[in-house]
Amino acid sequence: MKEQRHTCTLRVNGEDAAVVFAVHHTLLEVLREEVGLTGTKHGCELGECGTCTVLIDGKAVLSCLELAVECEGREIETVEGLMIGNELHPLQSAFADLGAAQCGYCTPGILMAAKGLLAENPSPSRDHVIEALGGNLCRCTGYHKILEAVEWGAAILRGDLASRPPPEVFHGDRIPGEEVVDA
Amino acid sequence: MTEEMKIKVGFGDTFRELTVRIPDGDIPPYQPGDPLDLVGTSEIRLDAVAKVTGTAEFTYDRQPKGLIYGKILRSPHANANIRSIDVSQARALEGVRAVLTTPDVFEDSTARYAGAEIAAVAADSEAIADEAVRMIEVDYEVLPFCVTIDDSMAEGAPKVGRGNQENVDRVSPRARRRRRGGEINADAEASMVARMKEREKTVDKLFAKSKGVVEGEFRTQVQTHAPLETHGVVCDWDGKNLLCYGSSQATFGFKRELGSSRGPVGAKDVRVICEYVGGGFGSKFSAGREGVLGAMLAREAGKPVRLMLDRKEEQTSAGNRPDSLQKLKMGVAADGTILAYRVRSWGTPGTGTGGAGAHNDGIYNLGEIDKVEYGVRTNCGGARAHRAPGWPQGVFALEQMMDMGAQSVGLDPIEFRKRNDDHPIRTAQYDIAREKIGWDRPRVRGGAATVCRGVGVASNLWFSAGGRGTQVMVRVHKDGQVEVRNGAQDIGTGTRTVMGMVAAEELGLPLARVRTFIGDTRDPQGPGSGGSTTIGSITPAARLAGYVAKQRLLEVVAARKNWPIDQLGLRRGHVTRSGDPVLSFDAACQLMEEDVIEVLESRKANYAGFSDTNAGVQCAEVEVDTETGEVRVIKVVAVADAGKLINPMLAESQVRGGVSQGVGYALLERRIMDSQEGRMVNPNLEMYKLLGAVDCPEIEVVLFDVYNGKSNTSVMGLGEPPIVATAAAVANAVSDAIGVRITEIPITPRKVLEALGRKGSDTGKKGE
Ligand code: FES
Ligand code: FES
Numbered sequence: 001m002k003e004q005r006h007t008c009t010l011r012v013n014g015e016d017a018a019v020v021f022a023v024h025h026t027l028l029e030v031l032r033e034e035v036g037l038t039g040t041k042h043g044c045e046l047g048e049c050g051t052c053t054v055l056i057d058g059k060a061v062l063s064c065l066e067l068a069v070e071c072e073g074r075e076i077e078t079v080e081g082l083m084i085g086n087e088l089h090p091l092q093s094a095f096a097d098l099g100a101a102q103c104g105y106c107t108p109g110i111l112m113a114a115k116g117l118l119a120e121n122p123s124p125s126r127d128h129v130i131e132a133l134g135g136n137l138c139r140c141t142g143y144h145k146i147l148e149a150v151e152w153g154a155a156i157l158r159g160d161l162a163s164r165p166p167p168e169v170f171h172g173d174r175i176p177g178e179e180v181v182d183a
Numbered sequence: 184m185t186e187e188m189k190i191k192v193g194f195g196d197t198f199r200e201l202t203v204r205i206p207d208g209d210i211p212p213y214q215p216g217d218p219l220d221l222v223g224t225s226e227i228r229l230d231a232v233a234k235v236t237g238t239a240e241f242t243y244d245r246q247p248k249g250l251i252y253g254k255i256l257r258s259p260h261a262n263a264n265i266r267s268i269d270v271s272q273a274r275a276l277e278g279v280r281a282v283l284t285t286p287d288v289f290e291d292s293t294a295r296y297a298g299a300e301i302a303a304v305a306a307d308s309e310a311i312a313d314e315a316v317r318m319i320e321v322d323y324e325v326l327p328f329c330v331t332i333d334d335s336m337a338e339g340a341p342k343v344g345r346g347n348q349e350n351v352d353r354v355s356p357r358a359r360r361r362r363r364g365g366e367i368n369a370d371a372e373a374s375m376v377a378r379m380k381e382r383e384k385t386v387d388k389l390f391a392k393s394k395g396v397v398e399g400e401f402r403t404q405v406q407t408h409a410p411l412e413t414h415g416v417v418c419d420w421d422g423k424n425l426l427c428y429g430s431s432q433a434t435f436g437f438k439r440e441l442g443s444s445r446g447p448v449g450a451k452d453v454r455v456i457c458e459y460v461g462g463g464f465g466s467k468f469s470a471g472r473e474g475v476l477g478a479m480l481a482r483e484a485g486k487p488v489r490l491m492l493d494r495k496e497e498q499t500s501a502g503n504r505p506d507s508l509q510k511l512k513m514g515v516a517a518d519g520t521i522l523a524y525r526v527r528s529w530g531t532p533g534t535g536t537g538g539a540g541a542h543n544d545g546i547y548n549l550g551e552i553d554k555v556e557y558g559v560r561t562n563c564g565g566a567r568a569h570r571a572p573g574w575p576q577g578v579f580a581l582e583q584m585m586d587m588g589a590q591s592v593g594l595d596p597i598e599f600r601k602r603n604d605d606h607p608i609r610t611a612q613y614d615i616a617r618e619k620i621g622w623d624r625p626r627v628r629g630g631a632a633t634v635c636r637g638v639g640v641a642s643n644l645w646f647s648a649g650g651r652g653t654q655v656m657v658r659v660h661k662d663g664q665v666e667v668r669n670g671a672q673d674i675g676t677g678t679r680t681v682m683g684m685v686a687a688e689e690l691g692l693p694l695a696r697v698r699t700f701i702g703d704t705r706d707p708q709g710p711g712s713g714g715s716t717t718i719g720s721i722t723p724a725a726r727l728a729g730y731v732a733k734q735r736l737l738e739v740v741a742a743r744k745n746w747p748i749d750q751l752g753l754r755r756g757h758v759t760r761s762g763d764p765v766l767s768f769d770a771a772c773q774l775m776e777e778d779v780i781e782v783l784e785s786r787k788a789n790y791a792g793f794s795d796t797n798a799g800v801q802c803a804e805v806e807v808d809t810e811t812g813e814v815r816v817i818k819v820v821a822v823a824d825a826g827k828l829i830n831p832m833l834a835e836s837q838v839r840g841g842v843s844q845g846v847g848y849a850l851l852e853r854r855i856m857d858s859q860e861g862r863m864v865n866p867n868l869e870m871y872k873l874l875g876a877v878d879c880p881e882i883e884v885v886l887f888d889v890y891n892g893k894s895n896t897s898v899m900g901l902g903e904p905p906i907v908a909t910a911a912a913v914a915n916a917v918s919d920a921i922g923v924r925i926t927e928i929p930i931t932p933r934k935v936l937e938a939l940g941r942k943g944s945d946t947g948k949k950g951e
Contacts, residue, residue, distance in 0.1 A: 046868070049494075101228070130876045142882055145836070
């Protein structure tokens with residue numbers, strides 16, 4: 001059984017990658033198997049979970065639904081390209097600091113969806129964030145910290161920390177608080 | 184020899200002294216007022232950066248050189264016997280490297296659910312593997328089937344099992360079985376039946392004496408684990424030795440399974456690596472048939488094989504939480520004391536009957552209990568342990584009965600619970616939950632308007648002090664490097680981080696100064712991530728290993744500097760003498776004669792502590808639209824007890840995650856089986872709905888910091904307890920909002936409207 005193969009150059013994270021792949025392969029498969037960027041995750045390959053989200057020409061798309069052949073000549077961005085030089089992107093540092101990544105499997109897709117949102121709307125409201133992440137499932141966190149991390153990352157990017165102080169790392173009440181009472 | 188000593192246990196402002204016997208070689212637990220720099224702080228996960236940069240390598244991401252691809256052929260029939268399998272065409276296809284069949288590998292010629300493994304292939308590309316799977320010809324003897332417990336329990340239902348397996352089996356109480364063959368001893372069975380009859384009578388008498396008697400019938404659905412990373416392995420052989428990258432929550436469990444000489448793989452030496460896993464929730468303890476097939480395909484092909492399940496396989500074949508049908512009865516005395524409780528419950532864990540039980544006793548004092556549980560076989564994908572196995576379904580029913588019981592004697596639901604609860608921690612949690620949810624605020628409730636609100640309460644308990652069988656290694660190098668090692672996995676709970684924290688605390692180092700190694704069976708043995716016992720098992724060993732390494736280092740310093748050792752300590756990167764820093768940690772390491780101090784310490788046995796169980800209370804507030812039937816969970820307050828808190832941020836994350844899964848269980852998730860075709864109708868994430876960001880309520884977490892004193896870290900794990908109470912609290916809130924009880928989850932708009940319809944037609948009749 002011979003697969004029809006296609007040769008082309010994809011532009012990923014600002015660099016050209018020459019790749020050969022079966023014509024029916026999705027962008028997700030080509031990124032992971034041919035380009036060797038495994039940060040973008042498989043969750044369903046059905047367009048239902050969001051773990052495979054990448055940016056194409058700045059817009060968040062599900063890479064499991066894109067044919068790689070159709071991505072030639074377009075700017076593809078994955079989680080591996082998110083860092084700014086040697087520094088974490090503010091979204092990344094916000095996710096790390098707030099504990100928004102639990103098992104971490106949904107994280108790359110969510111980061112890319114968030115970056116796509118902030119490109120369009122640098123000061124999104126909570127509802128905007130929820131809407132932009134509507135297609136990204138997370139089975140671990142209960143979302144709250146993810147939403148906060150996106151908002152905080154946005155504030156850092158805007159250089160607007162005065163109006164948006166860092167959220168608390170730990171939200172809950174703690175009994176007995178800090179005081180220690182002796183018997 | 185064990186050492187007897189007095190420790191303080193308790194929480195809040197009430198501590199008491201307890202005399203305990205600390206096991207030989209162990210150190211006493213953290214005590215209130217201990218000067219701790221790391222423990223109790225919200226340190227950022229050690230692997231946070233790997234996770235946000237995409238460098239964290241999950242099983243799916245492993246690509247050893249020469250990797251080929253595995254694929255499983257699955258049965259399209261719900262119940263069949265395999266007469267023969269012809270793999271000749273598949274084998275002949277170019278690019279196919281290995282073909283295996285289930286009858287050969289597992290000596291099993293049945294296919295008892297649609298999705299059962301029939302054969303597997305490995306090929307040079309996924310497309311070839313797909314094609315090869317299609318070319319396998321199977322001759323099935325197709326049999327009638329049952330895919331719901333109602334079908335299976337019906338008179339004259341087709342038989343799911345083989346031989347003399349009945350569809351319905353009493354799983355508890357159970358008579359003793361004969362040693363071999365598993366047959367029930369007839370005499371033992373007869374005396375068990377007689378005892379059950381006695382119990383029934385006792386409980387009947389108490390019902391007759393009760394002021395309030397309430398009865399209910401409850402149903403819960405099958406819930407799948409739906410981790411975002413599916414199950415699977417990447418396997419690579421080196422002669423007789425197997426290297427298995429597995430999406431696992433029990434690296435050592437995988438190792439035992441694949442290495443067992445009685446198993447089909449029987450590898451001589453197995454190394455399992457799982458540094459990152461995209462969720463497990465109980466479903467990834469076993470390598471499963473997919474893991475075994477992956478390993479055997481790789482051996483036959485002589486090349487590394489990746490066999491990861493696709494989403495459909497994940498949802499049908501990789502485990503689930505059994506459903507339940509629970510018929511309950513409760514008798515309550517006039518003062519609100521529960522006198523008696525009866526349970527008859529059924530549940531289906533797939534083609535077997537084990538693990539079907541619903542835990543609907545054990546939290547409250549329920550008086551005399553008469554409980555019988557049945558497992559029901561169906562032609563469905565099998566259950567695997569699922570976050571607090573048996574509890575969310577049981578507590579869903581129990582907590583509604585508690586509300587009904589309270590009503591029968593005119594008591595407030597929370598007051599009623601307190602009256603029947605003596606847990607030392609939970610009794611302190613009710614009022615906090617009550618206040619935080621605004622229990623006593625006026626609300627439009629009882630279906631009195633189009634949009635109504637209601638509140639509900641439910642409790643949980645857990646048994647997660649952890650136990651023996653874990654070892655942690657600490658190495659202090661002459662150049663100041665510190666390693667902390669344990670081979671267990673971190674399924675997102677933060678195991679790596681807390682292990683590092685307790686060891687670093689002993690060594691007086693910031694967390695960033697220790698390097699942690701996990702998820703590799705070459706390192707010392709660790710627990711499976713189960714029963715929420717990982718943290719309780721690993722941290723005491725890590726703390727002890729850190730402590731012993733510290734002592735060894737201080738001995739070196741004392742000898743070389745001629746300082747009395749009892750004046751020395753380690754804190755904030757320094758050796759301290761009488762509390763003052765005198766030497767940097769690195770300089771102290773330089774004094775070592777050998778290159779490394781290596782310490783391997785075991786988790787010692789638990790000792791008497793404050794409480795054997797950890798407790799929680801949750802309250803939910805919901806809004807129900809009585810015209811559309813839509814339910815929105817506004818807020819959940821989760822009061823939880825994790826023993827001594829090591830890292831509040833991580834503990835909080837566990838609670839949020841558990842609650843959000845619980846809300847999904849209450850409102851959305853449900854495996855749907857087609858009774859005609861015998862297949863799962865929604866094996867995907869579109870029709871099988873997980874809670875999304877849009878539906879997720881506000882979750883307020885309150886963590887109790889309990890000096891539990893059962894081990895040297897006093898920790899209790901927190902993975903499972905938070906999911907136990909949520910669906911129950913939501914259901915009670917819905918009935919508070921609409922004035923009628925919904926006895927089945929998920930609570931869909933249709934069920935709400937039906938319930939409101941029932942209520943409408945009931946008006947005029949005498950209310951109970
Ligand atoms: S893998 Fe693309 S949406 Fe799930
Ligand atoms: S962190 Fe595990 S799926 Fe989101």
